[in-house]
Amino acid sequence: MKTILSVFCAMLYCATSFSQPLTNTVTISNGKMEGTFNNATKIRSFKGIPYALPPTGDRRWKEPEAPANWQGVLKADHFSHMPMQKHIFADMIFRADTMSEDCLYLNVWTPAKTTNEKLPVLVYFYGGGFSAGDGSESRYDGESMAQKGIVAITINYRLGIFGFFSYPGLTAESPHHASGNYGLLDQYAALKWVKANIAAFGGDPDKITIAGESAGSIAVNAQMASPLSKNLIAGAIGESGAMIKPTLPAIPLSQGEKNGLSFGEKNNAKSLAELRAIPAAQLLDMASKYGSWQLAATVDGYFLPKTPDEIFAAGEQAHVPLLVGWNSAEVPYQAFTGGDQPTPENYAKKVKQQYPNDADEVLKLYPGTTQDEVIKSATALASDRFIAYSTWKWAELAAKTGGKPVYRYLFSTPRPPEIKSTPNPMADKFPKPMVGASHASEIEFAMGNLPYNKVYAWTPDDYKVSKLMESYFANFIKTGNPNGKGLPKWEPNTNGSAVKFMNIDVDTKLEPERDRGRYLFLDKQYTDKK
Missing domain, CATH: 3.40.50.1820 (Alpha/Beta hydrolase fold, catalytic domain)
Structure with missing residues (x-):
C-alpha cells in the first residue's frame, strides 16, 4: 500500500512540477x-x-x-x-x-x-x-x-x-x-x-x-x-x-x-x-x-x-506538409500593357515586343480579341510573371519531391470599396481592372483580422470568407491538414496525382487545375534562360 501511495505521490509531483499555471509573468x-x-x-x-x-x-x-x-x-x-x-x-x-x-x-x-x-x-x-x-x-x-x-x-x-x-x-x-x-x-x-x-x-x-x-x-x-x-x-x-x-x-x-x-x-x-x-x-x-x-x-x-x-x-528540402497559393489578380493589367489602352491591337504589339519568338503561343495561352479579354489576359500574364508562376513552381516541386501533401489554393475574393475614397480625376482614363483579388489582399482574411483594417467596407460575405479561410489555416497549423467540419473538402496534391486547387471565394470549391499550359510555357522560358 505504501509503495502504491509513493508511486502516486511521485506521479502527482511530476505532473505539478512540469505543469505551471500560465500568468502574465x-x-x-x-x-x-x-x-x-x-x-x-x-x-x-x-x-x-x-x-x-x-x-x-x-x-x-x-x-x-x-x-x-x-x-x-x-x-x-x-x-x-x-x-x-x-x-x-x-x-x-x-x-x-x-x-x-x-x-x-x-x-x-x-x-x-x-x-x-x-x-x-x-x-x-x-x-x-x-x-x-x-x-x-x-x-x-x-x-x-x-x-x-x-x-x-x-x-x-x-x-x-x-x-x-x-x-x-x-x-x-x-x-x-x-x-x-x-x-x-x-x-x-x-x-x-x-x-x-x-x-x-x-x-x-x-x-x-x-x-x-x-x-x-x-x-x-x-x-x-x-x-x-x-x-x-x-x-x-x-x-x-x-x-x-x-x-x-x-x-x-x-x-x-x-x-x-x-x-x-x-x-x-x-x-x-x-x-x-x-x-x-x-x-x-x-x-x-x-x-x-x-x-x-x-x-x-x-x-x-x-x-x-x-x-x-533534389528533394533536399524540409519534408513537411505545405499549404500554398496565390491571388486571382495579383497585379493589374497595366503592369503588362503600361500606358497603352487595352485594345487587341496594342496588346498584340506588346506581346510581340516581349516575346518576339513566341508571340503566337502567348496569344493562345493569354488571348486578347476583345477589350475585356485583353484586360483579363494581361492581368493574368502580369500576375504570372510577377509572382504566380514562382509560387506554382514551388507547389509543383514540393508535390514531386517532398513526400508530403501539398494543398494549393487560389484566393479570388476582391476587396470591397473603400469607406472613404478620394475622387480621382484620372479614374476614367482607363477601363476599370477586372474584378479579382489583388496582391496582399488575402492577409486579413487568412489571419481573421478584417476588423483591424478600417479602410474597406467589409461585407457579411467577406466575413464568411475570412471565417472559412482562417479555419483552413488553423486546421493546417494544428494537424498538417486544412480540412475540418463544415468546410468544403480540400484534396492535396502529391506526386503523380491530378492537380487540384481550392478556389477560395464566397462560393468556395475544389477545382481541377486549368491554367497548366501557361505555367509550363513560363517554366520553359525561365528554365532556358537560367
Missing part, C-alpha cells in the same frame, strides 16, 4: 517578462521580446547572436522598434512607433492556461519585398489565431541593405565564408528561439508551422530549403511568392559581392569599416536611391548551398 532562458491579458478574448500577449542581440555597430552585417540575459522583469507590453525602412507601401499600418537597426524582436499571443498544453505554433513572416514591413502590422495580429487554440508569433527581421548586403570583407570575416542573407538568418535565429522557449507559453516546440505572404512567403520557401532551418519546422504556408526566378531569386555570392563593392564605390566607402561607420539613417538613404544597390539573397554556401528550386528539385 513568464520566465524564459533570458529572464522574466510581463505581458498583458485581454479579458474579452482570454488571450495573453507578450510583445517586444528580444530574440537576438542588437545588430548594431560591429554587429551590423553579422549573423544574429543569442540575446543577453536581463535582470528584473522585462515589460513585454508594447511593440519594439521596427526595422530600418522607407515607408514605401501605403497598406502597411504599423503599431510600433520607433525605427532602429536594433530591431530583432518578436511578439507572442497565447491562449494557454498552463505551460504544458503543447499547443501548435505559428511563426509568421511579414511581406514587403524584403524592403519594408514589421511584426506590429495589425493585419498580422495573432490574437484571432490564438483564439483558435494556436500560439501565434510575429517576428522582425532585417530589411534592405541591412538584411541583404553582401561584400568580400563580410565573406572573409564570416566563419562560414558567407554574406548577404542576414534577414533570412534572423528568421532562422527566431525559429531557434521559438524551439527553445515556446513551451513556457504553452506551445509545442515540435509543432512549429512557418507562414508568410509575398516576401514572407518567399522567406518560407527559403527556410524550407535551407539545411539550417528545415528540421525546425513541422509545416509551411506560402501566400504568393517563392524564391524562384523571376521573383526575387537568389544570386551567386560572387554577384552579391560585386553589387556590394559597387555600392561602396558609388558612396566613397572604401572598406567594410567605413561602411559600418555610416549612420543607419544615412545608409538607408544611400541604398534607397534608384540604381544605387540591388537587393537579392545569395547562394552563400551556408544558409543556401544551392538555389531553392535546385534544393526542392
Whole structure:
C-alpha cells in the first residue's frame, strides 16, 4: 500500500512540477517578462521580446547572436522598434512607433492556461519585398489565431541593405565564408528561439508551422530549403511568392559581392569599416536611391548551398506538409500593357515586343480579341510573371519531391470599396481592372483580422470568407491538414496525382487545375534562360 501511495505521490509531483499555471509573468532562458491579458478574448500577449542581440555597430552585417540575459522583469507590453525602412507601401499600418537597426524582436499571443498544453505554433513572416514591413502590422495580429487554440508569433527581421548586403570583407570575416542573407538568418535565429522557449507559453516546440505572404512567403520557401532551418519546422504556408526566378531569386555570392563593392564605390566607402561607420539613417538613404544597390539573397554556401528550386528539385528540402497559393489578380493589367489602352491591337504589339519568338503561343495561352479579354489576359500574364508562376513552381516541386501533401489554393475574393475614397480625376482614363483579388489582399482574411483594417467596407460575405479561410489555416497549423467540419473538402496534391486547387471565394470549391499550359510555357522560358 505504501509503495502504491509513493508511486502516486511521485506521479502527482511530476505532473505539478512540469505543469505551471500560465500568468502574465513568464520566465524564459533570458529572464522574466510581463505581458498583458485581454479579458474579452482570454488571450495573453507578450510583445517586444528580444530574440537576438542588437545588430548594431560591429554587429551590423553579422549573423544574429543569442540575446543577453536581463535582470528584473522585462515589460513585454508594447511593440519594439521596427526595422530600418522607407515607408514605401501605403497598406502597411504599423503599431510600433520607433525605427532602429536594433530591431530583432518578436511578439507572442497565447491562449494557454498552463505551460504544458503543447499547443501548435505559428511563426509568421511579414511581406514587403524584403524592403519594408514589421511584426506590429495589425493585419498580422495573432490574437484571432490564438483564439483558435494556436500560439501565434510575429517576428522582425532585417530589411534592405541591412538584411541583404553582401561584400568580400563580410565573406572573409564570416566563419562560414558567407554574406548577404542576414534577414533570412534572423528568421532562422527566431525559429531557434521559438524551439527553445515556446513551451513556457504553452506551445509545442515540435509543432512549429512557418507562414508568410509575398516576401514572407518567399522567406518560407527559403527556410524550407535551407539545411539550417528545415528540421525546425513541422509545416509551411506560402501566400504568393517563392524564391524562384523571376521573383526575387537568389544570386551567386560572387554577384552579391560585386553589387556590394559597387555600392561602396558609388558612396566613397572604401572598406567594410567605413561602411559600418555610416549612420543607419544615412545608409538607408544611400541604398534607397534608384540604381544605387540591388537587393537579392545569395547562394552563400551556408544558409543556401544551392538555389531553392535546385534544393526542392533534389528533394533536399524540409519534408513537411505545405499549404500554398496565390491571388486571382495579383497585379493589374497595366503592369503588362503600361500606358497603352487595352485594345487587341496594342496588346498584340506588346506581346510581340516581349516575346518576339513566341508571340503566337502567348496569344493562345493569354488571348486578347476583345477589350475585356485583353484586360483579363494581361492581368493574368502580369500576375504570372510577377509572382504566380514562382509560387506554382514551388507547389509543383514540393508535390514531386517532398513526400508530403501539398494543398494549393487560389484566393479570388476582391476587396470591397473603400469607406472613404478620394475622387480621382484620372479614374476614367482607363477601363476599370477586372474584378479579382489583388496582391496582399488575402492577409486579413487568412489571419481573421478584417476588423483591424478600417479602410474597406467589409461585407457579411467577406466575413464568411475570412471565417472559412482562417479555419483552413488553423486546421493546417494544428494537424498538417486544412480540412475540418463544415468546410468544403480540400484534396492535396502529391506526386503523380491530378492537380487540384481550392478556389477560395464566397462560393468556395475544389477545382481541377486549368491554367497548366501557361505555367509550363513560363517554366520553359525561365528554365532556358537560367
